[in-house]
Amino acid sequence: MTSAPEMTPSKPQATISEWKKIVAPFTVPSIPRAIWQIVNTFIPYALLWYAMFWSLTVSYWLTLAIAVVAGLLLVRVFIMFHDCGHGSYFKSKRANSILGFICGMLTFTPYLHWTWQHSVHHQTSGDLSRRGDGDIWTMTVKEYQESSPKRRFFYRLIRNPLTLFIVGPLALFLVQQRFPSPRAKGKDRMSVMTMNIALVLMIVALSYLFGFKNYVLMQLPVTMFAGMAGIWMFYVQHQYEDVYWEHREGWDYTTAALEGSSFYKLPKILQWFTGNIGFHHVHHLSSRIPNYYLEKCHNSHPIFYSIPPLTLWSSLKCINLRLWDESDRKLISWKEYRQRYAQPAAAKVAEVDPADLPSPSEIGSGMS
Helix, strand or coil, X not given: CXXXXXXXXXXXXXXXXXXXXXXXXXXXXXXXXXXXXXXXXXXXHHHHHHHHHHHCCCCHHHHHHHHHHHHHHHHHHHHHHHHHHHCCCCCCHHHHHHHHHXXXXXXXXXXXXXXXXXXXXXXXXXXXXXCXXXXXXXXXXXXXXXXXXXXXXXXXXXXXXXXXXXXXHHHHHHHHHHCCCCCCCHHHXXXXXXXXXXXXXXXXXXXXXXCHHHHHHHHHHHHHHHHHHHHHHHHHHHCCCCCCCECHHHCCHHHHHHHCCCEEECCHHHHHHCCCCCEHHHHHHCCCCCHHHHHHHHCCCHHHCCCCEEECCHHHHHHHEEEEECCCCEEEEHHHHHHHHHHHHHHXXXXXXXXXXXCHHHHHHHHC
């Protein structure tokens, strides 16, 4: 892996025609790179499944430890699935569809349906006027203040880390993905049903091979660990303090890509497991760049050097961010919300001077 040359940071600026020329060389899929990535992902993943099966006779704690590594490999499988959906992994649409469907089975995700939803995410990322498809529910401070108590409670529940990263993985991949979106049509809706049938066949086959109980004891933790890592990656890609959000009339695609998608600078081993998707600003600029070229593209031009990196350590504070503050143009935590909005309002009431209040006689005369 190459490293970017040292340069003085500057505000990234480029017209659409300019950045298209910059990324163009990296949008041509490489068959050798794609095949090698399949080999170094699928073979270890299969071997880890047999290792988990063997470990069940030793200790389930050992099984869970192996499942963590298998889960990380499944994240890598999902990135391949993701690239197939963008049509960037192979030149052939048919090859992308075949590999995408296989990866979709392993990740419990319907290929065409997810591809449709994810394309909407790319078209609307960072647009306050078009939230709701393929993103994490994010309210503005004003929207939260104007919401009913019930809606506030539900929002706080959804944004709770336990919901997002513990309940969320199994709920999303095992339950929610089994049903099509109300807005899905035609082949996108049908792909959910097709994948459900394929999953039943896969579960029956693997249960026959390993035994149903053993299969469940292996599949659930792998899906859980992969889901936790995957949802965390998606979360920090668009849920950091200085992220870009703008209403549709002022929204700009290039700015949304470069300032509304993080550069998640991970340790090399985690970068490998996550298929370079930490270079998310590059991916959102052009989804036609396959994951194996993202870093190379990032290092190729000064337009990318000024993007501040989000490290593994600094990303941890993102977990507390809850609301978009339109006045300060940043995401804030519940603590910051209370300090900026709840406490000042309470203080304003408390600071009323009793001398300014009407006397009892004045109140009485006013009612007569």
